[in-house]
Amino acid sequence: MDKNYNIDEIENFLNQEMSAEDLSSFKERLAQEDGLQEEVDFHATIVEGIKQSAELDFRALVQDTRKAMLQEENTAAKVVDLNQNSKSRVRSLGSSRIVAIAASLALLLVAAWWVFLSPMSPERAFASNFTTPKDVLSAEVASRLEETGFANNQAALQQLQEAMLTYQNDNFEQAQQQLDAFQAQYPNNEFAAQAAYYEALSAINTSDYETAQVKLLDLVDTPNFALQSDAKWYLALNSLHIGNIELAKTLLDSLQSDSKHGTAAQGLLRRLR
Amino acid sequence: METSTIVEQLRTGNQQAIRSLYQISFPECASFIKKNNGTNNDAEDCFQEALVVLYRKVSDSNFQLTSNIKTFLYGITRNLWLNELRKRSKSGLKLVMDEQSDREYILTADDQVEQKQEEEVKHKLIAQAIQRMQGNCKDVLINFYFKKMSLREIAAKMGFTEQYAKKRRYKCMESLKQKVRTEYATLGL
Known part of the structure; x- marks a missing residue:
């Protein structure tokens, strides 16, 4: 097997690209x-x-x-269900005529306001709204490290701290790998969901939008996740980027009353229509 | 989205193209499979295989899609599913898509199954060896042998000179063969 064969010749034979003369001579050699x-x-x-x-x-x-x-389909269905439930709760409180008129007026104002705003493409909406959030996890990890009685957890926390330092330094490709490794090694760690959140944001920064989408979809469904509305906001933006406009709109709709992202969600919804 | 746009996006492994194909073709394909003794999971598996077949075809830069992509994908899915049904009923017959017409199917005797399985094991082993290759070897080999790009095109795409692309192709091929021979020897193939 150490003999050097001519790759081009072999490929010409396999691809039936030899002249009749070369083919005949090659067949002889084969025999x-x-x-x-x-x-x-x-x-x-x-x-x-x-x-x-x-x-x-x-x-x-x-x-x-x-x-x-x-x-995405599951999340959209859940969000729609939630919205419908909350709307029916509002209706059950009794809708007065005054509220209806006020709502109509508000709607007219919103419609008028919208007329003066040019619609925005999803890609542009993503680009003009996405900013990488600051790391709020490191401080929490540091304080946990200072606490006593967490000796068993120390290696995990130090690994997470290192990953977050990489994130702070805008080295998102490496941060994504480190955060992924942390979750694989410590899936039940109290900070696993936060690690997934920062991994998703790192993924967006490295244009790995599908990984970001999968991670954020999981986080939106994670019970008691402290950064859930943030995850929803970034999932909406990421969905815009990958072209799932309907999911983005559903998420933005559900964020309208959110104290942190409500105003931005409302603005974005207007520009997307 | 137009067929030509989807094909172009698919060639570059763009996820938007995959999403579009699911949106425009999956419901009809799934409906066919479910009407013909298939389950939801069968529909998912079969459609995924059909996408791989489509990807293989459009990745060849010489391939020209003459029919509507939705019709084409439906044809592949239908063909794959009928093959699967025949395999399940152990009839020993299988349908093969006629490469010339893209639409017609030929019944052939499936009497080389074992030999094919051994070949598949070898192909998988090679595919895994490529995944482990260092540097740009994997891209060079895939662009040349799978996407059928010329050395000039590879050079332009990867920022090489044509001469360097040629050298890399030889070196990478040799290195891959060496790796595979070692694996064969280890596994007694």
Whole structure:
């Protein structure tokens, strides 16, 4: 197998790109030369393996995309349910005529305001609204490290602290890897969800929008997650970027009364219509 | 989104193209499978396979899609599902898409299953070896052998000179063969 074969010649033979004369001479060599037929077969197998490798990558991409799509559908359905429930609760309180008139007037004002605003493309909406949030996790981790009685947890906290330092330094590619490794190693850690949140934001910064989408979809569904409305906001922005406008609108709609993101969500919704 | 845009996006592995194809084609394909003894999971698996077949076809820069992409994808899914049903009923027959017409299907005897399985094991092993390759080797080999890009195109895409692209292709191929031979020897293949 140490013999050097001419790759171009073998490929010309396999691709049926030889002249009649070359083909006849190559066939003669195939019959006579030890190891040549074996090398031709091996080369053909290698080329097929290369093709399958590309397909393997594509298959993983399809699976990630589909997973994100199904999660988005679930999230959208849940958010719609929540909105409908809260609307029916409001209705059950009794809608007076004054409230109806006030609501109509407000609607007219909003409509008039909207007329003077040009609609914004989803990509532009993403670009003009996305800013990387500051790290609020490191301080919490540091204070936990200072507490006594957490000796068993110390290695995990130090690893997380290191990852967040990378995030602070805007080295998002490495931060994403470190935060991912932290979650894989310590899935039940009290800060695992926060790590997933910062991993998602790092992923957006490295243009890995599908990973960000999957992570944020999980966080939106995570019970008692302290940064849930932030996760919802970034999921809405990320959804705009990947073209799932309906999910983005549903999320923004649900954020309208949020104290932190409400105003921005309302503004963005107006510009997207 | 237009067929040409989807094809272009698919060639570059753009997720938006995958989303679009799910949106425009999956409901119809899933409906066909479910009407023909399939489940939701079957529909998901079969459609994913159909996307891989489509990706393989459009990645070849010489391939020209002459029909509507939705019709084409439906045809592939239908073909794959009918094959699967035949496999399940152990009829020993399978349908093969006619490469020329893209639409017609030919029944062939499926008598080389075992040999095919051994080949598949080897292909998987090679695919895994490529995934582990260092530097730009994986991209060079995939661009050349899977996407059928010329060395000039590869050079332009990857920022090489054509001469360097040629050298890399040889070196990477040799290195891959060496890795695979070692694996074969370890596994006694």
